[in-house]
Amino acid sequence: MRYHLTRFALATGFALTEHGRNRFAMVLVILFVPLWTTLAYLAMPDTPAHMRLRATGETLAPHGNELTEISGALNAVTLITGFMMFAATFSGNLFDRRLALAGYPRAHLVLAKVTALALISAAVAAYATAVTCLVWTPRQPLLLAAALFSAGLTYGALGVGFGSVLRREVEGMFAIVMTSIIDLALQNPITSSGADNPVMRYLPSYGAMQAGTAAGFSTSPVPRHLAIQLTWFAGAALIALMGFRRSTRSALYVNAQPPEPVPGSGAPSLPAPRRTAVPSASASDTEAL
Amino acid sequence: MEVRDVHHAYRQREVLRGIDVLLRAGTLCGIVGENGAGKSTLLKILSGELRPSRGTVRHGGRFGYCPQHVVLNDALTVRQHLRFFQKAYRLADLRYAEEVMDVLGFAGYADERAGVLSGGTRQKLNVTLALMHDPQVLLLDEPYQGFDWDTYQRFWDLAVRLRDAGRSVLVVSHLAYDTERLDELWRLDGGVLRPDQAVAA
Numbered sequence: 001m002r003y004h005l006t007r008f009a010l011a012t013g014f015a016l017t018e019h020g021r022n023r024f025a026m027v028l029v030i031l032f033v034p035l036w037t038t039l040a041y042l043a044m045p046d047t048p049a050h051m052r053l054r055a056t057g058e059t060l061a062p063h064g065n066e067l068t069e070i071s072g073a074l075n076a077v078t079l080i081t082g083f084m085m086f087a088a089t090f091s092g093n094l095f096d097r098r099l100a101l102a103g104y105p106r107a108h109l110v111l112a113k114v115t116a117l118a119l120i121s122a123a124v125a126a127y128a129t130a131v132t133c134l135v136w137t138p139r140q141p142l143l144l145a146a147a148l149f150s151a152g153l154t155y156g157a158l159g160v161g162f163g164s165v166l167r168r169e170v171e172g173m174f175a176i177v178m179t180s181i182i183d184l185a186l187q188n189p190i191t192s193s194g195a196d197n198p199v200m201r202y203l204p205s206y207g208a209m210q211a212g213t214a215a216g217f218s219t220s221p222v223p224r225h226l227a228i229q230l231t232w233f234a235g236a237a238l239i240a241l242m243g244f245r246r247s248t249r250s251a252l253y254v255n256a257q258p259p260e261p262v263p264g265s266g267a268p269s270l271p272a273p274r275r276t277a278v279p280s281a282s283a284s285d286t287e288a289l
Numbered sequence: 290m291e292v293r294d295v296h297h298a299y300r301q302r303e304v305l306r307g308i309d310v311l312l313r314a315g316t317l318c319g320i321v322g323e324n325g326a327g328k329s330t331l332l333k334i335l336s337g338e339l340r341p342s343r344g345t346v347r348h349g350g351r352f353g354y355c356p357q358h359v360v361l362n363d364a365l366t367v368r369q370h371l372r373f374f375q376k377a378y379r380l381a382d383l384r385y386a387e388e389v390m391d392v393l394g395f396a397g398y399a400d401e402r403a404g405v406l407s408g409g410t411r412q413k414l415n416v417t418l419a420l421m422h423d424p425q426v427l428l429l430d431e432p433y434q435g436f437d438w439d440t441y442q443r444f445w446d447l448a449v450r451l452r453d454a455g456r457s458v459l460v461v462s463h464l465a466y467d468t469e470r471l472d473e474l475w476r477l478d479g480g481v482l483r484p485d486q487a488v489a490a
Contacts, residue, residue, distance in 0.1 A: 007376050014373060018364040021402075095362045098418070101337055101354070104377035251340035252348060270388045270450065 007105060011112030018088055019116060025084045029124055033076045034131045040072035041065045041135050051189045054201070055210035055222040062217040066136055070144070070212045071188045073128045074205060075180055077148045081121050082155035082162075082176040088113075089163025089240075090172055093247055100248035110244060113160070114237070121152030143222070144215035150229035151208035155180065157236035158204070164243030179204065204232055290335070290352070290426045290457060295344030297330055304330050306480030308344070312426060312459055317452040317470065320461045321485065322477035328461045329357050331477065332430045335459075351378075353424035357431045359415045363404030367395075367414055370403065371421065378422035386421035392447050393417065394440055409435040416444070427451065427458045445470055 019025065044065035051067075052059050100106050125148035129141055138144050158179065162172045187200055187209045200206055207229030214222045292310040296303070304327040312318060322328045333339035335346055336354035361370060371386050380386075390396040393413040403411060412435045419427065429448075433441050445467060448458050452472070460471075468474050474485040 010372065010376055014362075014365060014369060017369070018362065021364040092362060094356075094358075094360045097338070098356070098360045099373060099377050102374055102377035102418075102422075103379065104373070250337040251334070252337035252346060269385065270392065270447070 004105075004108065007108040008111055008115075011104075011109050012115045015088070015112045015116035016119065018092070019084055019120060022084060022087055025080065025087065028080050028083070029127065032080065033073070033124065033128050036076045037069050037072045037128065037131050038135060041069040044068040049189055053210065053213055053218060055214050055225045056218055056220040058218055058220070060213075060217045062213075063136075066138075066216060067213065068188065069132060069135065070138075070216050071184050071209070073132055073144075073148060074151050074208060074212055075184050077121070077124050077128050077152045078155035078180045078184075078205060079176065080124055081117065081152040082159040082180065083173065084120060085113075085117055085156040085159030086163045086172045086176060087159075087169075089160045090166070090169055093164065096244070097248045101250055106245070106248055109248075110241060117153060117156040117160075121149050121156060125149035125152055138216040139219055140215040140221075142215075143226075144212055146226055147208040147211035147215055147229070150211075150226055150233060151205045153233040154204055154208070154229060154236055157233055157240050160240035161236060161243055164240065164247060184209070201228075204236075205229070207232065290349065290459075291345075291347045292335065293345050295331070295334055295341045295346065297327070297334060297339070297341045297343075303480060305334075305341070308480075308482055310335075310475075310482065312457045314425070314457055315452055315455045316472045317448055317458045318460070318473040318475070319468065319471045320459065320475050320477055320482065322463065324463055326477045327480060328463070328477055329430055332357075332428055332461050335428055348426055350425035351422055352426040352428065353419035353422065355416050355419035355427075355429045355432050357434075359408075359411045361403040361411060361414060361418075364402065366400050366402050367406075368399045370414060370418060371399075374418050374421060380422055383421070385423055386417060389417045389420050389447070392443055394443065407435075409437060409440065412436065413440070423456075425456055427456060429458070429460045431462055432460060 042065070046063040046065045048061040049064045049067055050059070050061050096109060099109065125145050128148050129145040132138060132144065133141055155176065159172070159176060162175045166172045166175065183203045183205050187203060187206065203209075207225040207227070210225040211222050211229065214220060214225070290310070290312040292308055292312075295305055295308040297305040308331060320328060320331070330339065332354070334341045336352075336356075337346075338354075365373070367390075371383050375383055375386070387396065390399075390413075393416065395410050395413045398406060398410055403414065406414070412432075416429070416432050419429065433444050436444060448460065449470060452458055468485070475482040476485040
């Protein structure tokens with residue numbers, strides 16, 4: 001058990017360190033979230049927008065600026081988590097492969113990445129919810145946070161997938177931005193007359209948008225739509241996992257598994273220069289399980 | 290390490306056309322070849338990064354691989370790299386790694402992030418990550434790129450010491466420098482390995 005825990009904890013700590021040192025992402029989190037959501041709230045008219053919320057069947061008339069603010073918060077959270085996970089995957093692909101070939105268990109690396117993604121998504125979602133609550137009062141703030149969190153998870157997993165298959169950084173950035181724009185712009189009744197189209201339910205953040213809108217303007221719980229969003233996350237994560245497995249596999253017949261620990265040998269030291277060498281056949285001192 | 294009849298092609302372009310290598314314990318070998326001869330493809334196959342179109346590669350024990358291009362995580366410090374690979378290799382401590390760092394002369398950079406290190410120091414860490422578990426078979430692809438003369442000499446001293454202690458060391462390079470230090474030298478040419486005259490003589 002200690003074997004698993006130490007490797008998982010170390011990989012998680014280093015994954016978070018890596019994200020924390022992505023200064024541009026930190027600036028985006030601190031500035032972009034309040035800027036985008038507040039501007040959406042202030043710049044859009046507060047005229048009521050009549051819409052039918054599929055999640056509850058209710059007909060609502062939320063203020064246009066509040067509805068746009070939710071869409072803006074979703075846009076900010078998804079772009080940030082997508083960008084952070086893409087950047088980490090894109091720059092870390094070869095390093096992960098080297099670690100895996102050296103014997104680091106891949107399952108622990110994957111779990112560490114998922115844990116880091118969950119923590120980042122939770123932090124950004126909580127921050128965006130807090131910013132929202134400063135400007136206006138959604139009916140169900142916790143549900144809003146949950147909707148933002150699940151959308152962040154989904155785009156984070158998409159970022160990992162893009163990071164595994166795309167060859168240039170600009171391609172990944174473009175893919176994430178375009179996915180988020182198409183996804184959210186089509187669903188916003190203010191900007192899209194087709195927001196009631198059945199095609200919408202197949203968009204990547206459909207569940208989160210429905211849950212977020214319900215959180216803002218309804219008192220009904222919408223667990224099914226959160227579940228839809230988590231299903232999207234599971235699907236995106238599965239594709240990302242397949243990409244990770246493919247890029248970190250070993251082609252060797254022997255030694256595809258980690259090197260065998262050799263118990264009982266003394267601490268290894270560099271062999272001395274030839275004249276004074278006492279050639280040692282002892283293997284490296286290794287950690288017991 | 291035993292390599293038998295390894296072939297590899299990128300689409301129609303055949304790069305390796307039947308490579309056989311038996312790397313015995315306690316030998317220091319070199320493979321040279323011109324740019325594009327397939328040296329890095331061969332090392333990727335030997336290290337398990339790439340599956341050959343045909344043929345087999347078998348390793349008899351712990352092995353270390355130093356890729357041609359530095360593979361590090363720029364956000365992590367030198368010490369964090371060592372701790373990560375300590376867990377990968379299941380090492381009880383980092384004494385051996387620290388000795389390697391001393392030999393290569395960059396022990397003072399333990400708390401620096403890889404992203405801010407000079408090219409030569411990054412390469413030293415790249416080599417250390419391949420060496421730190423005292424591998425029985427060590428594959429090094431252009432390992433001394435960016436090294437200054439002093440480090441270059443110390444690198445070769447280290448390689449010779451490892452050979453003398455019974456390890457197998459295979460160095461791949463595009464230039465046949467220091468062939469007198471090698472027990473065997475092969476030239477990769479036309480997709481096959483041939484003994485190089487410099488050492489065979």
